[in-house]
Amino acid sequence: MKTKLEEIKLAAKAALDAEDCDTEQVRIQYLGKKGELTALLRSMGSLSPEERPIIGQLANEVRTYIEEAIAQKKSEEGAKALEKKLIEERIDVTLPSKKPSVGTRHPLAITQRKLENIFQTMGFDIVHGPEVEYDYYNFKALNIPENHPARDTQDTFYITDNILLRSQTSPVQARVMEKQKPPIRIISPGRVYRSDAVDATHSPMFHQLEGLVIDKNITMSDLKGTLDTFAKTMFGEETNVRFRPHHFPFTEPSAEVDVSCFVCKGKGCRLCKGEGWIEILGAGMVHPNVLRICGIDPEEYSGFAFGMGIERIVMIKYGIDDMRYLYENDVRFLKQFS
């Protein structure tokens, strides 16, 4: 039995040393329930009482020997597997990383900032008014009569009889004049709403920028000078400004203001539709009625106001011929303005 134990020990060792050794299989073969060593131990009952402890001790030694050899083998295999995995899954940390995709500012936001900047440079403050507005500020305080077509429910989104979505940024004029003593020099950009169907040049929501200056001795030449500076900064040094007579209820006199086409320099092209001029805003001298309604004495103060559509400025400046591009959020379009 002693020789048998020695044989088992050597055989197990040889099996573990073999090139294609399956360690678990070796464990089952020698130490498993039906393993060779286990079988031998079972037959120990046939030994004499003197032999039993000697063989027993030897058998335990062989078992411990095999167990340790297997544990050693398994730990070697584990280390090898880990090393293989590390090599296979190696990451080259020096490779350039994936660039995070960074958004760009919307052309409307870019243009609004630019407009704000131009007027801030001229000393204008930026103020904001509510988009949900009283009929009073949107119409009445601006000298717009009860029967004016702009008041029609067809054009304006009414919330109640006297609350609506503002159809222009002009109500901010009245709000500022009510609160602030002249001198006043403000611009007010923001959203406005009109009940218009969507097409290439219309949207039920769009943006305007309002301007208002009130002080002593403000004249039409101040308005012209201001808009001339604005146009040259926005569209280029060679840009000229033209005033055409017009009517707005809140200004007198009123004008529609054009800039000379900065693409063809006035010769006539696709952008200016052959005119050489592009209409960009409405303006005028603040109507005495408006000043009075807002608590400012028209004998003492005068002022000018203007209002422009920001979408229109964006479209002219970037040569965009359909307003819907500005609201569709197509990244291919928006990326071009980074």
Ligand code: DAH
């Ligand atoms: N509120 C006008 C509109 O929506 C634009 C406008 C014209 C504003 C003349 C003004 C102005 O302040 O003086 O069409």
